[in-house]
Amino acid sequence: KDDMTNVVTKEEGAVTDDVVRDMIVASICVKYTQSNSVGFAKDGMMVGVGAGQQSRVDCVKLAGRKVRTWYLRQHDKVLGLQFKAGVKRQDRVNARVRYIEGDFTKEERVRWEAQFEVVPEDLTVSEKEEFMAKSKGVTISSDAFFPFRDSIDHASKYGVSFVVQPGGSVQDGQVTSACEEYGMSMCLTGVRLFHH
Numbered sequence: 001k002d003d004m005t006n007v008v009t010k011e012e013g014a015v016t017d018d019v020v021r022d023m024i025v026a027s028i029c030v031k032y033t034q035s036n037s038v039g040f041a042k043d044g045m046m047v048g049v050g051a052g053q054q055s056r057v058d059c060v061k062l063a064g065r066k067v068r069t070w071y072l073r074q075h076d077k078v079l080g081l082q083f084k085a086g087v088k089r090q091d092r093v094n095a096r097v098r099y100i101e102g103d104f105t106k107e108e109r110v111r112w113e114a115q116f117e118v119v120p121e122d123l124t125v126s127e128k129e130e131f132m133a134k135s136k137g138v139t140i141s142s143d144a145f146f147p148f149r150d151s152i153d154h155a156s157k158y159g160v161s162f163v164v165q166p167g168g169s170v171q172d173g174q175v176t177s178a179c180e181e182y183g184m185s186m187c188l189t190g191v192r193l194f195h196h
Helices: 017-031 056-072 089-101 106-113 125-132 150-158 172-181
Strands: 037-042 045-051 138-142 160-165 185-188
Touching: 017 037, 017 045, 017 138, 017 160, 037 056, 045 056, 056 089, 056 125, 056 138, 056 150, 089 106, 138 150, 150 160, 150 172, 172 185
Parallel strands: 138 160, 160 185
Antiparallel strands: 037 045, 037 138
């Protein structure tokens, strides 16, 4: 917790005890995953992890897809899916994820539609984007410094409001500026969790 006190952005007052909890949860997670790694947390739980990639921004993209799926599961169209009686719980979970992703093969689509009393209308790209624009309060932690602002640019698409990382890059100023542009609060811990 003491490592989460060096807030380097203008949004310093936004780092509450709940945010620190999410920073700790995400940082513990990335400590025990394959480097490079980033983790997204919200409300005390992990909502996306990207690990083992050669570039940090690819970790953000990988984990971000999981955050997007997690958040879109709360969309009214997803919550309103009308499953047939007898469809098992895990099959419902999988069907919701496939509905959000929407990239069915012809055969997958046939089997997917067979699970519903009423075949749902597609969840459109614009509906997804509109819903994702409401996402906020997500924390991202990185096991080592963000070397460029591109990770912050991508993180902004997933409702990230808080960033925690060790710092130490020659680009820390650029990364801090990117956080400020998006209204994110960033904490530099000085503690690398990177394992190689």
